[in-house]
Amino acid sequence: GFVGPAVESATPGARAATLASSRGGTDSSLAICRVLNGMWQTSGGWGRIDRADAVDAMLAYADAGLSTFDMADHYGPAEDLYGMFINKVRRERPPEMLEEVRGLTKWVPPPVKMTRSFVEENINRSRKRMDVAALDMLQFHWWDYANPGYLDALKHITDLKEEGKIKTVALTNFDTERLQIILENGIPIVSNQVQHSIVDMRPQKKMAELCELTGVKLITYGTVMGGLLSEKFLDTNINIPFAGPPLNTPSLQKYKRVSSL
Structure with a gap:
């Protein structure tokens, strides 16, 4: 069930992994690199980001075959950088590369009432920043499990997927109990991004077992602990x-x- 780490650098030649789900009445799948380029370092704590240099670095990774980028709505300018990058790919690289590039983002809303309009407004904001008609993957996180609004949000997200605004629906940092509840509600989850390393092996317990049973993949971060x-x-x-x-x-x-x- 493990796909591979989201890391800041890696070696070329990462093989593709396919994330897929047939829940919710429709099939959805996405081929990504087994090693992702994580963009948490654009969120501010690493110092000033030169946008032109960042985009050039992203292009170098893509040229080396590492063409999957993992970001979030709250990672500073990450989504904007991806939008600049993907436009540079459109202008300066062959169409084949554009077909291989993937932009995975996350939405981490406050635990407020999840109305259709609120969810759609936030998804549209990410689409605009990343300059894509449809998000390759939306990874959803929820802070407060005592508030069941995460199911409302995911149902709206699934509707937006059916309307072509999102290609695949995923989670980040959800626990096993809530993942099972979400799957039982027919949400077409393809993956859950969680922390995993030789120091922190918690996902290999209940989470990995559920993922093996359901076909949900685990995208792991923190694999080399920063x-x-x-x-x-x-x-x-x-x-x-x-x-x-x-x-x-x-x-x-x-x-x-x-x-x-």
Whole structure:
């Protein structure tokens, strides 16, 4: 059920994986790279983003065969950067590359009443920023499980998919219990993006079992813990201040906390 990590850099030649669902009365599928280019680093905590340089870097990844980009509505200018990038692909690359490029985004709304108009307004905003007629994938997250409004939101999202504004519907950071409820409501979920590494193997318990039974894929992030699982930090006790390289990005700081749990 695992697709692969969403990472900041990787080697060329990532094979394609297909995410698919036949729930809700219609089939939907999307071929993506097994290694995704994560765009959390555009959200502000890594410093100023030069948009032209960022787009050029995205183009270099796509040229190397790493043509799937993972972003969110709240990752700073990530969706806008994708819109700039995809237009550059349209102008400067052959049509075959355009067919291979994928833009996966996320919607993380406040837990307010999920009306059709509210959901559609937010989806349209992402479509406009990314400059696409249909989102390749919308990954949905919900902060408050005590509020069942996530089902209303997902039903509206599914309707928008049927209308051609979204190609595939997915989740991010949902737990196993809620994933099962969502599937039982006929929502055509193709994947759930969750944290997974040799330090944090929680998805291999109940979540992986449910995904095996239902065909939902897991897209994993934090696989190299923002770089903590690299030669740079080899033999370093990260719990001792100033004992090694600085933990100077939000991801390094986050995964230090994970490693301390």
